[in-house]
Amino acid sequence: MQPEIQPGDQKRSFIEDARRGQIVAAAISTIAEIGYAKASFVQIARRAGISPGLITYHFAKREELMKQVMLTVHGSMDRALAARSEGAESFCATMRALVEGFVHYCAEHPAELIAIGQIASAARDAEAAREWYAGQAAETLAEMEAMFREGQECGELREFAPRVMAVSLIAAMEAVPAELMARPDTDVTQYAKELADLFEFAVRRA
Incomplete structure (x- = not known):
């Protein structure tokens, strides 16, 4: 009881x-x-x-706080992306929602992205946070790969190596924070659309 x-x-x-x-x-x-x-x-x-x-x-310990920062930011990001992709009726629509949602999240939460980026590359007092981040990254890659594979199996997506595409998409998304910080005058909506277009053209069946 x-x-x-x-x-x-x-x-x-x-x-x-x-x-x-x-x-x-x-x-x-x-x-x-x-x-x-x-x-x-x-x-x-x-x-x-x-x-x-x-x-x-x-x-x-400082390490405990840094891990909680990681958990908090990623939890916030996950909720934002889930809300954006809710109701998507195709694999391409889901991917677009995730890509565009991520770009907008980065633009709206620069401090959070700077913080988790520095924690992930920290030399000390961040072991637990880095281990959690590595596990989260592996999980995200696996989920993205599975989404592409499922889209191929149902005939919506063309034939390609799901893991290669997943790695490429994640790498492109990870480059977003630095680009937005380096170019603060970037049109965020257009940037998000262009990035989503790029990968939609790469994966969808002609």
């Missing part, structure tokens, strides 16, 4: 969740502003308006 949750316990849970979210948001903005190496608990606490001790209460 599960223990009964008292109202006070639930309130504390909400408060703790809100505090953890505040710390994660401060960590993201700190990394984006001064870089991963300088994003200490002291710096993060300063931006969150709390004491460093309150961070260690929720995240005993």
Whole structure:
């Protein structure tokens, strides 16, 4: 039997969740502003308006906080892409929704993309985050490959190597954040359309 949750316990849970979210948001903005190496608990606490001790209460080690940043950003991205692709009636439509949704997410969340990019390439205190990221990347590649293969089996997509196409699409998407940061005047909607067009022409059956 599960223990009964008292109202006070639930309130504390909400408060703790809100505090953890505040710390994660401060960590993201700190990394984006001064870089991963300088994003200490002291710096993060300063931006969150709390004491460093309150961070260690929720995240005993810096590594734990960095993994939570990864989880939070990718969770936010997954929800955004799922909402965009909901109702897509074909494989090409689904792919377009994912590609265009990703480009727009990158444009709307530059700090988040900078933060997870720096964490993924960090030399220390990010082992757990990097391991999770590697697993997530492998899972995403497998899902993309499976989607292409299924599209071929139902006759919507032309014949090609699903893994090669999946690797190529993911590589093109991973290049988006750097391009948008280097060229802030980019027409994001047009960029998203062009990238989606490119891969739709590459995969669809003539």
